[in-house]
Amino acid sequence: MKMAKKCSVFMLCAAVSLSLAACGPKESSSAKSSSKGSELVVWEDKEKSIGIKAAVVAFEKEHDVKVKVVEKPYAKQIEDLRMDGPAGTGPDVLTMPGDQIGTAVTEGLLKELHVKKDVQSLYTDASIQSQMVDQKLYGLPKAVETTVLFYNKDLITEKELPKTLEEWYDYSKKTADGSKFGFLALFDQIYYAESVMSGYGGYIFGKAKDGSYNPSDIGINNEGAVKGAALIQKFYKDGLFPAGIIGEQGINVLESLFTEGKAAAIISGPWNVEAFSKAGINYGITKLPKLENGKNMSSFIGVKSYNVSAFSKNAELAQELAVFLANEKNSKTRYEETKEVPAVKSLANDPAIMKSEAARAVTEQSRFSEPTPNIPEMNEIWTPADSALQTVATGKADPKQALDQAAETAKGQIKAKHSGK
Numbered sequence: 001m002k003m004a005k006k007c008s009v010f011m012l013c014a015a016v017s018l019s020l021a022a023c024g025p026k027e028s029s030s031a032k033s034s035s036k037g038s039e040l041v042v043w044e045d046k047e048k049s050i051g052i053k054a055a056v057v058a059f060e061k062e063h064d065v066k067v068k069v070v071e072k073p074y075a076k077q078i079e080d081l082r083m084d085g086p087a088g089t090g091p092d093v094l095t096m097p098g099d100q101i102g103t104a105v106t107e108g109l110l111k112e113l114h115v116k117k118d119v120q121s122l123y124t125d126a127s128i129q130s131q132m133v134d135q136k137l138y139g140l141p142k143a144v145e146t147t148v149l150f151y152n153k154d155l156i157t158e159k160e161l162p163k164t165l166e167e168w169y170d171y172s173k174k175t176a177d178g179s180k181f182g183f184l185a186l187f188d189q190i191y192y193a194e195s196v197m198s199g200y201g202g203y204i205f206g207k208a209k210d211g212s213y214n215p216s217d218i219g220i221n222n223e224g225a226v227k228g229a230a231l232i233q234k235f236y237k238d239g240l241f242p243a244g245i246i247g248e249q250g251i252n253v254l255e256s257l258f259t260e261g262k263a264a265a266i267i268s269g270p271w272n273v274e275a276f277s278k279a280g281i282n283y284g285i286t287k288l289p290k291l292e293n294g295k296n297m298s299s300f301i302g303v304k305s306y307n308v309s310a311f312s313k314n315a316e317l318a319q320e321l322a323v324f325l326a327n328e329k330n331s332k333t334r335y336e337e338t339k340e341v342p343a344v345k346s347l348a349n350d351p352a353i354m355k356s357e358a359a360r361a362v363t364e365q366s367r368f369s370e371p372t373p374n375i376p377e378m379n380e381i382w383t384p385a386d387s388a389l390q391t392v393a394t395g396k397a398d399p400k401q402a403l404d405q406a407a408e409t410a411k412g413q414i415k416a417k418h419s420g421k
Helices: 029-033 049-063 072-087 099-106 125-129 165-175 189-199 223-237 250-259 270-278 315-325 327-339 357-366 376-378 383-392 397-417
Strands: 039-044 066-071 094-096 140-146 147-152 179-184 202-205 213-219 263-268 283-286 300-310
Touching: 039 049, 039 072, 039 315, 049 066, 049 315, 049 327, 049 397, 072 094, 072 099, 094 099, 094 315, 099 300, 099 376, 125 300, 140 315, 140 327, 140 357, 147 270, 147 357, 165 179, 165 223, 165 263, 165 376, 179 250, 189 202, 189 223, 189 383, 202 376, 213 397, 223 383, 223 397, 250 263, 250 270, 270 357, 283 357, 376 383, 376 397, 383 397
Parallel strands: 039 066, 039 094, 179 263
Antiparallel strands: 094 300, 140 300, 147 263, 147 283, 202 213
């Protein structure tokens, strides 16, 4: 699932030796008294409010306030905020994908957060970076996810797993017969194809020295990107991927083939753990394979965050709530309830979390990954890049021709829609 579009790096870092009391800013008794009788509204993700239930009760008791939690699909909350915020019916705190931050800030929908560096240091570098726009902070990470490799243990054992994507190609050549397949991925979409293209030197946007994205530097059609796309094309051209895996219904075909035991391995994400378990598949999860050049396939990291609405009438208190919900203690509790991998560095090796195969795979893969670009110009990349990759997959264009056209289209759209910034 394109987590930003559908649906950034959960890197293994040294534990941060901070007490739970230091997870949020200290406040004076006068600040507490000024919040008395207030009410905050939190928009939480669908079926995820159980993860913050205890934290909300504790916050209400400590601050003598009422917190109302409303569940909404997290990827759609910004759309609702555009209408409900100005109308006065929106949230004080919401949750959203990290790659929507730039657009939301540009539209004036989010409040800048002013939290101490020791609070920011709780989180992995990449996850906190996903919340930054022009060196200003607009959210705190609540969870991270990235693509990983699911494999059917009844079809292939862990010891038999090919180590590289090229070896998976060879494996698929031996096993694919038109009804059963070896390795499958939605490589007609840039969200997944970037894992290969970037491994050979491709990139979405170049970066300035301060780490910010340079939207005038597009790398989806450079030499490395073209080489990666050529490798991708081989899987389609040689019949190792079914025709139905291309286009909007591709994700349904891919997931069905895996749950029906007709695919040995697929690239997907932790969002499918529950579904695959319910389907009764005896599956394993591991990081993505390497490429023949020795580099590991990369992936986009999706970061879910807590953010404060620009329309909140209690912005200071809302910020305190966002900090509280995202602290170390509450992040661990939320994981125990929702199984969403937290972005807190000190939890990277927590036994309760690392006993999960999915969490371990996400953690390991995140070492080779980076956040989905969070600038508004990213909106102009998805469609041209996906269209180009679909022509590559169907053999209607060679990789260089298709990607050159995609880059030209993206640059034109960026100039037309964002040049006035």
